[in-house]
Amino acid sequence: MPGARATGLRSNRIRRSFGLRAFTAFNYTFLALFAFITFYPFWYILIASFNMGRDFARGGVYLFPRAFTLDNYKKAFENKQIVDAFLISVGRTGIGVALGLFFTSLMSYGLHIRTLPGRTGFVLYFFITTIVSGGMVPYFLLLRALGLTKSFWIFVWPSIFSFYNMILVRTYFDGIPPELRESARIDGAGEWRTLIQIYLPTSLPVLATVALFVGVGHWNDWFTGAYYVTNQKLMPAATLLQKILMEASSQQSIKPGQESAIYAQAVTTTPQSLQMAFVMILTMPIVAVYPFLQKYYVKGVMVGSVKG
Amino acid sequence: MTRQVARGTPKAQTAAARSRILRHSAVYMMLLPAVVWYAVFCYQPMYGVLLAFKDYKFNMGILRSPWVGLKYFRQFLFATEFWGVIKNTVVISALKLVCSFPAPIILALLLNEVQRLKFKRVVQTVSYLPHFVSWVVVYTLLTIIFTPYGGLVNSLRTQTFGLEAVYYMGEKQYFYPMAVLSDIWKGVGWGTIVYLSAITSVSPELYEAAIVDGAGRMRCAWHITLPGIRPTISILFILATGGILNANTDQILLMQQPANMSISQIIDTYVLKIGIREGRFGYATAIGLFKSVFSAALMFMANSVSKRVGEISIW
Numbered sequence: 065m066p067g068a069r070a071t072g073l074r075s076n077r078i079r080r081s082f083g084l085r086a087f088t089a090f091n092y093t094f095l096a097l098f099a100f101i102t103f104y105p106f107w108y109i110l111i112a113s114f115n116m117g118r119d120f121a122r123g124g125v126y127l128f129p130r131a132f133t134l135d136n137y138k139k140a141f142e143n144k145q146i147v148d149a150f151l152i153s154v155g156r157t158g159i160g161v162a163l164g165l166f167f168t169s170l171m172s173y174g175l176h177i178r179t180l181p182g183r184t185g186f187v188l189y190f191f192i193t194t195i196v197s198g199g200m201v202p203y204f205l206l207l208r209a210l211g212l213t214k215s216f217w218i219f220v221w222p223s224i225f226s227f228y229n230m231i232l233v234r235t236y237f238d239g240i241p242p243e244l245r246e247s248a249r250i251d252g253a254g255e256w257r258t259l260i261q262i263y264l265p266t267s268l269p270v271l272a273t274v275a276l277f278v279g280v281g282h283w284n285d286w287f288t289g290a291y292y293v294t295n296q297k298l299m300p301a302a303t304l305l306q307k308i309l310m311e312a313s314s315q316q317s318i319k320p321g322q323e324s325a326i327y328a329q330a331v332t333t334t335p336q337s338l339q340m341a342f343v344m345i346l347t348m349p350i351v352a353v354y355p356f357l358q359k360y361y362v363k364g365v366m367v368g369s370v371k372g
Numbered sequence: 373m374t375r376q377v378a379r380g381t382p383k384a385q386t387a388a389a390r391s392r393i394l395r396h397s398a399v400y401m402m403l404l405p406a407v408v409w410y411a412v413f414c415y416q417p418m419y420g421v422l423l424a425f426k427d428y429k430f431n432m433g434i435l436r437s438p439w440v441g442l443k444y445f446r447q448f449l450f451a452t453e454f455w456g457v458i459k460n461t462v463v464i465s466a467l468k469l470v471c472s473f474p475a476p477i478i479l480a481l482l483l484n485e486v487q488r489l490k491f492k493r494v495v496q497t498v499s500y501l502p503h504f505v506s507w508v509v510v511y512t513l514l515t516i517i518f519t520p521y522g523g524l525v526n527s528l529r530t531q532t533f534g535l536e537a538v539y540y541m542g543e544k545q546y547f548y549p550m551a552v553l554s555d556i557w558k559g560v561g562w563g564t565i566v567y568l569s570a571i572t573s574v575s576p577e578l579y580e581a582a583i584v585d586g587a588g589r590m591r592c593a594w595h596i597t598l599p600g601i602r603p604t605i606s607i608l609f610i611l612a613t614g615g616i617l618n619a620n621t622d623q624i625l626l627m628q629q630p631a632n633m634s635i636s637q638i639i640d641t642y643v644l645k646i647g648i649r650e651g652r653f654g655y656a657t658a659i660g661l662f663k664s665v666f667s668a669a670l671m672f673m674a675n676s677v678s679k680r681v682g683e684i685s686i687w
Contacts, residue, residue, distance in 0.1 A: 084589060091482055092491070098479070099498045102561065105513045106501070108524060112516070123522045123531075167405055174403040181393050186403060193414035195668075199660030200640070201647040202420025206413070225409050255398040284506030287622060291648055306508045306626065309515065336516065343512045350504045355497050365562075366569040 106347065113137070113344045117337030136341035139333050146342065148297070149304040156219035156300060157282040164278040165271055167224050172233035173259045194227045207292055214295050219288060223281065229274045235367050236270035237263060273364040276357050280350060301346055308339060424658035444658035453642065461638040464624065465616040467548060472556045473612055476563025477605060481593050483564060484571050499561020510558055511626040514550065515541050547632040555623065566608070567601055574600035606678050614671030617663050639663050 112120050116131040124130070140146050174180065175187060197203075212218040240263060248258045264271070289303030299307070312335065354361075393400075419434075424444060426437040448454060479499075486492040502510065517524045518540040526537040540546045578596045587595065621640040628636045637645075639659065647656025 087589065088485070091485055095482060095486065095491075095495050099495045102502060102557065103498050105517055109513060109516060121522050123527045126524075167409075170402040171406040174399045174406075177396070177399055179392070180396050180399055181389065186407070190406065190410055193410055196418060197414065197664070198417025198420045199657060199664065200643055201653050201657045201660060202417040202423060203413075204648055205420060205423075205653065206416050210412075221409075222413055225406055255402065259402075280504050284504075284508070286506060286508045287625075291644060302506050302508050305512065309508070309512060309626075312515075339512065340516065343509055347505055347509055351501065354500065354504050358497060358500070362565055362569075365565045 106351075109340045109343055109347075112337065113340040115337070117334035120337060121334060135333050136337045137345075139338055140341045140345065143338075146301070146304065149299050149301040150345065152216070152219075152298060153283060153301040156216070157279050160220050160223060160282040161275050161279045163220060164224055164226075164229075165275055168226070168229050168233055168274060169259065169264060169267075169271070171225065172230050172237055173255070173263060175230065176234045176237040190227055190230070204292060213292055216298055218293060218298075219282065219285075219300070222288075223278075223285075226278075229277060232274055232364050232367055233267070233270055236267050240266060269360045270364070272357055273360040276353065276361060277364075280354075283346075283349065301342075305339075305342055305346060308342070312339075421657060421661055423654050424661045426654055428653045440654070444655045445662060447655060448659050448662060453637070456634065457637055457639055457642045460635055461617055461619050461640075463635075464548070464551060464619040464638060467552050468555055468619070469612055469616065471552050472559060473609065475556050475560045477567055477601075479560055480564040480567035480571065481597060483568065484597065485589060485593070496561065496564070499564065501561075502558040503562035507558075507622040507626055510554060511623075514554060518550075541627070542629055542631050544632045544635060547627065547636055551623065551627055551636075554627075555620065566604060570601040570604040571597055610671060610674045610678055613674035614667050616670055617667045 108126070111125060111127070111129045113136050114132055114134070115125055115129040116133045117136065119125075119131040171190075175183065175190075177183070180186075207213050207218060207222065212221065244262055244266075245258055248262050253261065284302055285300070286302035286306045289298065289300045290306055293299070293303075422434055423437075425439060425441060426434065427440045427443075428434070429437045483492055483495065486495075518526070520526050520537040520539045525540070529535040530537055538546070540550060574597060578600070579592055582592050582596055617639055619638045619640070621638070621644075624636060624638055625641055625644070628641065640663075643656045643659050643663075646652050646659070
């Protein structure tokens with residue numbers, strides 16, 4: 065971006081360059097502070113999760129673990145309820161992303177063909193649902209009538225399609241030279257083969273973006289598990305964390321002293337330190353993925369804001 | 373001759389259309405799953421809105437349950453909770469509109485002035501992180517950092533400043549500040565993406581001209597960048613106004629506690645409580661419908677105001 069490295073009258077330049085330097089100093093400090101406030105909570109929980117729970121509760125641990133331990137993670141992975149919840153989360157994220165990508169690609173491919181008779185009608189049919197919806201209760205009754213409230217598939221089928229993701233993929237498909245599709249047709253490839261062998265391999269950036277959006281949505285969704293699912297065995301990790309938090313907040317009246325008496329058996333871990341390990345297991349996969357796709361999803365957000 | 377052509381054309385046209393449709397049959401097969409899915413998961417619930425006017429009996433289904441007219445709407449209007457719920461929803465959304473909405477614009481303007489690209493990229497990457505984590509995780513971070521029992525903030529308060537510990541997540545007067553601040557914390561970085569991309573499309577010639585005229589950075593930002601991204605701001609503002617009755621269910625549900633219920637119960641959480649927890653389906657559907665109609669009306673109003681004032685409209 066063009067800065068104000070202006071030429072001009074000498075006195076003017078000196079005065080401005082002082083103001084400019086002051087502003088630059090302020091700006092860098094402010095942004096560094098902002099980045100710190102954004103990142104530090106995660107760091108705080110991370111070091112807490114690697115610190116002995118009892119020791120951490122004494123306070124004073126800010127930058128690095130004081131009494132390093134892996135007990136919190138061990139305890140978390142020994143807990144059958146937590147492990148089951150993570151299996152559900154991993155399962156729904158994996159299956160949800162795979163099926164979501166597959167069906168979104170089909171839809172986007174179909175709608176990107178400009179010669180398709182009735183194309184506008186299809187787009188309108190899909191678009192209306194982004195403005196009008198039936199609301200939560202009719203939706204819940206539908207899920208119940210379909211028998212989904214007792215099934216694992218409640219995590220998969222209701223979130224297979226998204227108009228927004230379709231726009232992202234379709235916009236990318238629009239950018240593929242039509243000659244590619246025509247030459248494939250001349251070589252005798254049908255629509256399905258064109259999609260699978262030509263379109264999908266050239267669209268990896270946008271597919272990665274959609275996979276990230278869909279995957280994060282699945283991994284983070286606690287609401288479905290908490291309000292729509294009636295089968296306790298189907299609780300995903302995010303919902304389990306919410307349940308633990310709700311129970312903890314209803315016990316806030318217990319004083320720390322009493323609390324440690326209740327959990328006297330646990331020598332080094334506390335319920336809180338276990339929670340921190342839990343939160344970290346829930347956050348780590350996201351931290352490991354999102355920075356590497358930045359270039360792609362930033363573009364995706366821009367496409368969405370222009371078209372949406 | 374002409375008459376023959378005129379008579380032949382429609383037939384030829386239908387034949388051509390039919391062959392075009394046939395030629396695309398594989399494409400229609402590809403769209404079929406989406407068409408079915410939208411019918412089931414989006415259009416069926418729209419039809420389910422009829423429940424708002426019916427006394428729903430499980431064994432009779434939506435169609436055969438008896439009509440009750442506007443009974444539930446009247447019930448909601450005269451319910452003791454009505455004004456409280458509406459007020460809470462609007463207050464929370466308005467606070468967010470005033471505080472969370474401008475935040476990414478300011479951050480984008482500041483980031484735009486950074487010339488060290490590496491620094492800029494690091495700040496940006498870090499700022500996206502809260503967007504990707506779940507509200508459950510954010511809420512956990514809040515409870516751990518703000519707990520009165522050895523939490524970070526309260527340790528600072530008691531040990532460094534000698535103040536008393538405060539139960540931020542439970543006391544009523546801290547609910548709105550915590551809700552708004554955590555909302556900004558989670559969304560501000562992600563929100564800059566749209567504005568930064570809008571800023572890159574502002575013509576560089578404008579800056580050059582301004583600099584020749586002796587404008588500094590502040591004046592460039594105020595007189596060129598900000599007006600340059602005004603269309604983007606307007607559109608996002610209109611959309612935000614349409615969502616004023618939403619107030620982010622995820623976040624509010626998590627932060628709700630008995631102590632703050634009187635100021636934290638919003639329309640959506642009320643619908644969940646009435647509809648899904650208590651099973652009063654007709655009544656809850658009516659409230660949901662009430663909300664959608666008002667949201668649409670608000671969006672129209674914001675749009676027409678924006679059209680008149682700034683000649684910017686989303687349709």
